[in-house]
Amino acid sequence: SHLHDFLTGLPKCEHHVHLEGCLTPKLIFELADRNSIKLPDPKDNPAYSSPESLAERYGHFSNLDDFLGFYFTGMSVLISASDFEDLAWEYFKQANADGVHHAEVFFDPQVHVNRGIAYETVVDGFSAACQRAEKEFGMTTKLILCFVKHLPVDDAHRVYNQALESGHFEAGIVHGIGCSSSEVGPPKDMFREIYSSAKSKGIQLTAHAGEEGDPSYISAALEIGSQRIDHGRRLIEDQQLLEYVVKEEIMLTLCPVSNVRLRGVEKIEEVPIRQFLDAGVRFSINSDDPAYFGGFILSNYCAVEDAFGLSIQEWRTIAENSVRGSWIHEERKLELL
Ligand code: ADE
Numbered sequence: 001s002h003l004h005d006f007l008t009g010l011p012k013c014e015h016h017v018h019l020e021g022c023l024t025p026k027l028i029f030e031l032a033d034r035n036s037i038k039l040p041d042p043k044d045n046p047a048y049s050s051p052e053s054l055a056e057r058y059g060h061f062s063n064l065d066d067f068l069g070f071y072f073t074g075m076s077v078l079i080s081a082s083d084f085e086d087l088a089w090e091y092f093k094q095a096n097a098d099g100v101h102h103a104e105v106f107f108d109p110q111v112h113v114n115r116g117i118a119y120e121t122v123v124d125g126f127s128a129a130c131q132r133a134e135k136e137f138g139m140t141t142k143l144i145l146c147f148v149k150h151l152p153v154d155d156a157h158r159v160y161n162q163a164l165e166s167g168h169f170e171a172g173i174v175h176g177i178g179c180s181s182s183e184v185g186p187p188k189d190m191f192r193e194i195y196s197s198a199k200s201k202g203i204q205l206t207a208h209a210g211e212e213g214d215p216s217y218i219s220a221a222l223e224i225g226s227q228r229i230d231h232g233r234r235l236i237e238d239q240q241l242l243e244y245v246v247k248e249e250i251m252l253t254l255c256p257v258s259n260v261r262l263r264g265v266e267k268i269e270e271v272p273i274r275q276f277l278d279a280g281v282r283f284s285i286n287s288d289d290p291a292y293f294g295g296f297i298l299s300n301y302c303a304v305e306d307a308f309g310l311s312i313q314e315w316r317t318i319a320e321n322s323v324r325g326s327w328i329h330e331e332r333k334l335e336l337l
């Protein structure tokens with residue numbers, strides 16, 4: 001539509017992108033080759049015949065867990081700090097081209113540590129790319145350590161302690177904590193202890209909730225101390241909770257294209273963007289796992305525009321709310337507004 005140029009130039013903040021979700025089929029095959037990692041046998045899973053067949057399979061996810069199987073297999077090819085750095089750098093280049101001025105990005109160290117990669121290797125690589133984006137693009141960046149709900153909570157505690165011992169939080173190298181992976185099934189409050197400890201140390205907290213799970217997953221996330229909600233699409237089903245979220249100015253990090261690709265909704269029009277705008281729910285628009293869902297942040301903005309035909313004023317409100325909900329100092333917020 002006629003607003004696409006305007007949306008390209010609109011200064012954007014991204015708060016919901018998994019760096020491992022930026023791993024393209026092409027890079028998966030290249031790194032598997034370079035690092036001698038065996039991908040699944042195409043006889044067992046024909047999707048792994050070629051980068052092209054893998055990309056084609058990504059067009060047919062049946063739900064969150066179906067996607068997560070490919071996502072966790074994909075990231076098994078990452079070995080060295082430079083693998084992690086190159087992956088994040090590819091993201092930052094695209095984000096810069098899409099008009100992102102500030103990016104808060106997730107990574108899944110627990111999964112890497114479980115397959116024998118040192119926590120420090122992961123953070124060294126990712127943080128090197130963050131520093132480069134700050135220097136070359138003037139972008140501000142924050143790393144968010146994401147715990148995963150499908151692995152034992154003891155693994156999360158081990159990685160949390162490693163992260164504390166590394167001094168990364170105090171040094172501002174890792175800024176916040178999140179949690180993701182399978183939503184329905186594991187206990188809603190499985191990271192209560194970690195969130196409570198992190199809160200006492202002034203570490204920022206967010207959590208995936210209300211993507212596939214009902215609004216009780218959102219209230220559980222808020223109850224353990226989450227300051228934002230990643231996805232939160234299903235907040236629309238609980239009017240009382242919605243009013244609380246509005247009153248407390250809690251930001252949702254919506255990922256509309258992801259919701260369609262993982263079959264939470266049939267089309268973008270079903271994401272409750274219009275209702276959230278009218279009710280005054282703060283939200284940002286984000287890409288989630290761009291290499292798996294076929295689009296970075298700008299294509300999410302454009303898909304929302306094509307579905308809802310928002311006004312320029314409404315887009316300015318979305319951009320302003322995404323600055324307000326960012327984990328940055330007032331000074332930087334004023335620069336971005
Ligand atoms: N990990 C990566 N992407 C995710 C998503 N959309 N939901 C939950 N966990 C994820």
Ligand code: ZN
Nearest residue numbers: 016180208288
């Ligand atoms: Zn996500």
